[in-house]
Amino acid sequence: MRRYKVVLHRTDEGISVSVPSLPGCWSEGDTEEEALANIQDAIEDYLIALDEQLRDAEVREVEVAV
Known part of the structure; x- marks a missing residue:
């Protein structure tokens, strides 16, 4: 579970x-509740597409202090 x-x-x-x-x-949505529910779906779809795009790429993680 991640938070955005x-x-x-x-x-x-x-x-x-x-x-x-x-x-x-x-x-988007007609109400705040609808918009927030819709963005959760959009984030899931976005991350699935990103995983597919990076499937064969050489990927590393870096740590950054903010």
Whole structure:
């Protein structure tokens, strides 16, 4: 289980949500609850696609102090 910060963008049409740490990952909903549920699905789909894209790549992890 991982946690991601999400940014809510409220408009007259509803709420869009983006994930700053996952470029291009966003969703929307008519209510905050719907938007947050939708972004959870979008994050899962994003991570599955990323895993598939990196399947044959040589990948390393680095630690960064912030």
